[in-house]
Amino acid sequence: MNINRHDIRQDLQYAHEQAWSSLSKPGTWWSGAQRRELAVTALMAVREAEPLPPWVTVSSVAGRIPNSRAAPLMAHDAIYRIARHASTLTSDWYARVCQQIDPLAYIELCGIACTVASIASFRRALGLECPELAEEESGEPSRKTPNNVVAAELNWVPVTAPADKSAAVVQAFTAVPETNRVIWAMADAQYIPDKEMVDPHWTRGTLSRVQMELVATRVSQQRECFY
């Protein structure tokens, strides 16, 4: 059966279109050109049938990253590793990355990897082509920084205060509010709206809650994600 976009519920289409188009627009810490370039590297990482092993940086392999670049090589290396080998990341690796990339810019980079991996996965699962990325938009990153960014115990990355009062995944992107907004808008449409999370009987009328959790558990296990 061929599935087309009209088969996909509108709220899900909308969330994906908004997130995908944001990849080519100026963000909080990266320009539109940088975000688009990093999204291309993330897309390459999740699509490769024979990916580079985790210990090989994508920038060390000729022809993988454009010679003329907007984003630094470390950002390409980091997003490739996150997109393809996230379960292998360590705090030492994060510390090395943040010697060259500001932690808040790193959070936005993680958001790009998450967006690309999610939408590419959805399209592939349904036998749909991934849409083309839009041309990059000009403009400067907003550099909007919350005035209450603090270190956390439950994450490597900084978060907004009060730290560690909510789950680590919930607070992870809070120091970059626009990234946080895009990711949780996708989560609401893809999985369970935040306000319904506590109801074990909530459904969209298709999958039961336990069927959704079964799929979620299998994906997490496949990705060797302890969290």
Place this chain on the structure above:
Amino acid sequence: MLSWSGTEQGMEVDLVSVQAATGGVAVNFAAELVSFATAATNYDTGDGNDDSALATSREALISTIGLDATIDAAAVIANFEMMTRLADSTGARMPTEVVADRSATATAMGVDKVVSRR
């Protein structure tokens, strides 16, 4: 979450079966759902487009639970492709006492010794 929602609905969910990709016996269409999730997350067999195992599992799921539910299953897969990267790239970890409470679950799922445990 799976154990919790299953218990709340009076279902037994066999986590070892989930790890073995055979599905938990008490969940309707578990085998088809787990097969679809497994094929959709196995990137090493495809080139980013489709592949035969994924197409076969997708068609099997559509024929059992319908198109809309299959699309929602793909959306859940997409969400956890996102959330696993969010967790692992930001160094997300659970409080020590929660990890201790869930050790049996992690062992049953075969994720008790993964690198991402922190």
